Amino acid sequence: MMDITAHQLQCFDAVVSEGSFQAAAERIGRAQPSVSLAVKNLELQLGLSLLDRSGYRVVLTEAGRSSHDRARVLLFELGSLKAHAARLAAGVESDLRVVIGDLCPLPESLALLRRFFDGCPGTRLHLHFEALSGPWERLFEQKADLILHHIDKSDPRFEFMDLFSVRLVPVVAPGFLRFPISDSITAEQMREYVQCVIRDTAWHTAPHDYFMVEGARSWTVSDQLMKKELILQGMGWGHMPSFLVDRELAEGKLLPITGKYFQGGKIELVAARRQQTLHGPVANRLWQFIEDQAAQLLPAHR
DSSP: OOOOOHHHHHHHHHHHHHSSHHHHHHHHTOOHHHHHHHHHHHHHHHTSOOEEOSSSSOEEOHHHHHHHHHHHHHHHHHHHHHHHHHHHHTTOOSEEEEEEETTSOHHHHHHHHHHHHTTOTTSEEEEEEEOTTHHHHHHHTTSOSEEEEOOOTTOTTEEEEEEEEEEEEEEEOTTOSSSOOOTTOOHHHHTTSOEEEEOOOOSSSOOOOOSOOTTOOEEEESSHHHHHHHHHTTSOBEEEEHHHHHHHHHHTSSEEOOSSSOOOEEEEEEEEEETTOOOOHHHHHHHHHHHHHTTTSSGGGO
16 A cells, blocks of 8 residues: 655655755755655656656656656645634634625625735635625625625614715616606606516525516516616616616616606615624735725725
């Protein structure tokens, strides 16, 4: 039974990299005889000649070249395991779960997270996209460490910081309505038209509906981009975040029906986490990072 050790693999890799046993010994801080013996024992255990020692520099045999590739993979995995164990021993999270809500501008939100996680190569990001009450549910069921979404700020379970506001605009495609657009369109007039709404992704929380016209037919979609496309195609109408439809409004591809009865709205988006919860060092660093970035965060949407 083979009993290959990390020391043998390390010595083998050092000899290949340095081209001699003496240089390899100096690199890894071992005596030259110890390095030679380790490589010799590795060859005996594998039943292969890994190195050609006949020349001035030690070079790989054909079998050694193939074996060295595999040895480097094993050494890399071993190094990763040691680093992972060190992070766990220090209380550093190996995973962090972040939820982005349906009204967050994705390019800027993802850019923010990228800047942070570029400096945390040892922590794996689990990123989820949820709608309506879905982010809250994940947070309260301890399936998320942080959410970027809107919240009930009076709920004492939240610790939060303000980020920016999103303006919601009721829009239709040109020709969708059979009557002229004005600022006095009523809910009664819109009741016969299909309303596009976002599907609540929560499983165990009572679904939330916003800006719904009572008695109107509705089609549910999974995200804001799908909702926008349905409205552009004249398949329904609905409230859209302005940052997603500003261009279409300027080009006349969508028309606002904002008025006395459909005033639109403004949603305050925040970064939120559970109050009175012990957060790990990476989660706390992310929280501080977002707080430091808040003044410059998504200025176009503030």
